[in-house]
Amino acid sequence: MDNKNNNNITGKAAELISKSGPLVALILLCIFLAFKNENFFTSTNLLNVARQAALNGFLSLGMMVCILTAGIDLSIGYTMTLSTIIMAKCAVEAGVNPVLCLLIGILTGGLLGLVNGLLLTKCKLPHPFISTLGTQNIYKGIGLVITGATPIAGMPAVVKWAGSAFLSSNQDSFLGKIPLSFVIMLIVYALFSVFLNYTTLGRHIYAVGGNINTAGLSGINVDFVRTSVYVISGVMAALGGIMLTGRTDSAYPLSGNLLENDAIAAVIIGGTSFFGGKGNVLGTFTGVLLIAVLRNGLNLLNVSSDMQTIFLGGIIIVAVFIDVVRGGGFKRVKRMKKEEKAAA
Amino acid sequence: MSESRQHEGTQIPLLEMRDITKIFPGVVALSHVNLSIGQGEVHLLLGENGAGKSTMIKTIIGINKPEGGEMLWLGEPVKLRSIQDAYDLGIAVIYQELSNIPCLSVVENMYLGCEKKKGGLIDWKEQKRSAKKALERVGLADVDLDMPMEKLGMGQRQLVEIARAIDRNAKLLIMDEPTSSLSRKEIDFLLDLMVELNQKDGVSILFITHKLDEAKKVGHKVTVLKNGQNSGPTIDVEGVTEDQIIKMMVGRSLEEKFPKRNVPIGEEMFRCEGLSAEKFDNIGFNVRKGELLGVFGLVGAGRTETMRAIFGADPLVEGHIYIEGQELHIKSSQDAIRKGIVLITENRKEEGLILIHDVIENGTIVTLPQFKNKIGLIDNKNRRQMIEKYGADLNLRPMQPDKLAVNFSGGNQQKIVIMKWLLSHAKVFIFDEPTKGVDVGAKVEIYNIMNALLEDGASIIMVSSEMEEILGMSDRVMVMYEGRQTGIVDNDGIIGQEEILTLATGGKL
Numbered sequence: 001m002d003n004k005n006n007n008n009i010t011g012k013a014a015e016l017i018s019k020s021g022p023l024v025a026l027i028l029l030c031i032f033l034a035f036k037n038e039n040f041f042t043s044t045n046l047l048n049v050a051r052q053a054a055l056n057g058f059l060s061l062g063m064m065v066c067i068l069t070a071g072i073d074l075s076i077g078y079t080m081t082l083s084t085i086i087m088a089k090c091a092v093e094a095g096v097n098p099v100l101c102l103l104i105g106i107l108t109g110g111l112l113g114l115v116n117g118l119l120l121t122k123c124k125l126p127h128p129f130i131s132t133l134g135t136q137n138i139y140k141g142i143g144l145v146i147t148g149a150t151p152i153a154g155m156p157a158v159v160k161w162a163g164s165a166f167l168s169s170n171q172d173s174f175l176g177k178i179p180l181s182f183v184i185m186l187i188v189y190a191l192f193s194v195f196l197n198y199t200t201l202g203r204h205i206y207a208v209g210g211n212i213n214t215a216g217l218s219g220i221n222v223d224f225v226r227t228s229v230y231v232i233s234g235v236m237a238a239l240g241g242i243m244l245t246g247r248t249d250s251a252y253p254l255s256g257n258l259l260e261n262d263a264i265a266a267v268i269i270g271g272t273s274f275f276g277g278k279g280n281v282l283g284t285f286t287g288v289l290l291i292a293v294l295r296n297g298l299n300l301l302n303v304s305s306d307m308q309t310i311f312l313g314g315i316i317i318v319a320v321f322i323d324v325v326r327g328g329g330f331k332r333v334k335r336m337k338k339e340e341k342a343a344a
Numbered sequence: 345m346s347e348s349r350q351h352e353g354t355q356i357p358l359l360e361m362r363d364i365t366k367i368f369p370g371v372v373a374l375s376h377v378n379l380s381i382g383q384g385e386v387h388l389l390l391g392e393n394g395a396g397k398s399t400m401i402k403t404i405i406g407i408n409k410p411e412g413g414e415m416l417w418l419g420e421p422v423k424l425r426s427i428q429d430a431y432d433l434g435i436a437v438i439y440q441e442l443s444n445i446p447c448l449s450v451v452e453n454m455y456l457g458c459e460k461k462k463g464g465l466i467d468w469k470e471q472k473r474s475a476k477k478a479l480e481r482v483g484l485a486d487v488d489l490d491m492p493m494e495k496l497g498m499g500q501r502q503l504v505e506i507a508r509a510i511d512r513n514a515k516l517l518i519m520d521e522p523t524s525s526l527s528r529k530e531i532d533f534l535l536d537l538m539v540e541l542n543q544k545d546g547v548s549i550l551f552i553t554h555k556l557d558e559a560k561k562v563g564h565k566v567t568v569l570k571n572g573q574n575s576g577p578t579i580d581v582e583g584v585t586e587d588q589i590i591k592m593m594v595g596r597s598l599e600e601k602f603p604k605r606n607v608p609i610g611e612e613m614f615r616c617e618g619l620s621a622e623k624f625d626n627i628g629f630n631v632r633k634g635e636l637l638g639v640f641g642l643v644g645a646g647r648t649e650t651m652r653a654i655f656g657a658d659p660l661v662e663g664h665i666y667i668e669g670q671e672l673h674i675k676s677s678q679d680a681i682r683k684g685i686v687l688i689t690e691n692r693k694e695e696g697l698i699l700i701h702d703v704i705e706n707g708t709i710v711t712l713p714q715f716k717n718k719i720g721l722i723d724n725k726n727r728r729q730m731i732e733k734y735g736a737d738l739n740l741r742p743m744q745p746d747k748l749a750v751n752f753s754g755g756n757q758q759k760i761v762i763m764k765w766l767l768s769h770a771k772v773f774i775f776d777e778p779t780k781g782v783d784v785g786a787k788v789e790i791y792n793i794m795n796a797l798l799e800d801g802a803s804i805i806m807v808s809s810e811m812e813e814i815l816g817m818s819d820r821v822m823v824m825y826e827g828r829q830t831g832i833v834d835n836d837g838i839i840g841q842e843e844i845l846t847l848a849t850g851g852k853l
Contacts, residue, residue, distance in 0.1 A: 194721065197722075197724075198721035198722045198724075199720070199721065199722065200712045200713050200716070200722065203705070203709075203712055203722065204712070206701065206705070207698055207701070207705070207709055210698035210699075210700050210701050210705075211694070211695075211697070211698040211699065211700075213694055213695045214694075214695055214696060214697055214698050214709075215698070215709070216657075216677065217655075217657060217677055217687065217689060217695050217696075218677075218681075218709045218710045218764065219677050219678045219681040219682075219710055220709070221678065273700075277698065277700050277701065278700060
């Protein structure tokens, strides 16, 4: 009887851990780093992590909605780059109103995403992997051509403000240490949670990813939903770009390189199903933080960036493995234990 | 019956499953089940959906490891570690959903996983030679061995799988609802083939089916499962009636397989004229309020294609569609749904449901915009209440709105599909094979739901391959043959099975 009770408790604990796997991993990682390095658990460092997380945070949201429909957006990094370049061109060379520049940047991101969506739905390319792999190269090339492969410095004030300002100008106060970009990211995440759970389009995204045939035969405009997610992805990329260029004060034509990797990693670590239809904003948020903390922590521990890559790869596999275990592995272990008992 | 049906004496059974218990987390799927299959016997394994038939098969072939009980093969205890062990013993399975790979050739599919080799390389010549021999046995002598599997019809693909089993000298052939997607002709051929394999080659067959008439035709012994247990002892098929078997399956007698309805038929609700597309030509019919129009035909008659076109899922080349006298221009499913025409597809899992989503999501997928509150956000509480109300009306079991669709039985999955259209207040329900893969008890429930829809003034178009269902439910029957409409007859008892079959095979009355 006691034994059974015990089993139950461990079973429940196992279930809890598996359900919030990434969160537990994040907490464990933080505890580990706090003990290992005294500089980790300082407000300066943590807020630095938060600021650096903003870029991947936006990209991951865009990536997430694509993956929710069983798609993917490989062009996300260079969509970001190209939209920042257009924005910078307008601001620095054409002297357009800064706020208008900001809107132009976001609009560019949306348009680039629209191209991805239309390639998929109107040109009927078989998988977004192909269309976005193509546009990734095209967007990259366009950026290089129009900048002559040199960075554009001197972003408009409003962009710099969004990317590098703090909540208060008083640097000693608590608010003065919280980066605005992180707060904007939090707000966008909250809005996304509402969007995905409480709007028709949001639920339709899950339905299309869950079973595209059923969704279509239920009267959902599947093409519209699939196009929308790439537009959303483009807009998120542009927002991420604003945060990045605001922080670095320049639009660099190769800034988007391999950014899609971290975005996909964050989404997958966060528990979104690669086959679509399953996943949530909180998971992706945890994934983004986990990657940011990992990179920061490994830096503090003087681990080379080459080694960091190995760690990140490991984390992706472990996270998905946890997902696999969640789907049946625990049952297997339970059965093995039972068989052992029966044999004994 | 004939001599060959007698299997008495002291022969050792080919396979004996003794006292099998299989536990999944939270469910006892099988509890002390016994099943003994004699050598050269056709054994029927019957039971409602969820009775444990599939679990039993998986246990026999080594996919499930039972918690209790033992397995004897020709009297010797055996313990299977994998499906490969089962193959080695001589057990072959023909699955309900075909397990071949459509883009590979016939010969590749036949030797997938057991390729014949010479010097480490695949011996194509030998494979083709013996494949040809086995295919001749199943009546596919003319099939091109290099043709991709997907070019064959469903029935032929199944025969290829049987040929595969013959080629491997299977001693026990397990057939899991093999006839559920076949035409009448194909079914007859398959049943004959089963008898032949059994009598000429002495192959034992474990036959799982929902269709009792077929089962009775070929079976020697019958074991019925109910709620994961033996429902009574194994009995001889000879002398037992369908009603007795049904009683064993559901634990009660089914008063009426097809519940009566007394619905006055009103004015015309739906009419179509001259519908044509690639797979059908010049189809025209009407349905009135409270009326059920059965659509009968063999597989390939173009019934499903016609219905998909009416629903806007596939394009229509020509034709006019009217609802309540007004002409519609249906360009997409959205247009059809907006006008109250809905299609409940044959493939629940692929086209009706989102299996990884729960009842609430599935049930409200069509009508999501109706649940918006004042500020345009979806009111989840309202959604849940609506699902609970309709779920109770439809007798959804278990009534758990948060349960994923994949975890419901076939009949209850069908109820979830119906629920989503009920919420949309549709007027014309097109049911395509509404009770395919649904067990006997749940069938009656589905019929009751259809009757209730008719009482509420809806019209139903029901495509079915089951003659009994067509005769039991329809007010009128439209028959199709090779994309043509060969007749519309009143189902008044004067026109019967014979006449409808004549029309369905291209004949004239």
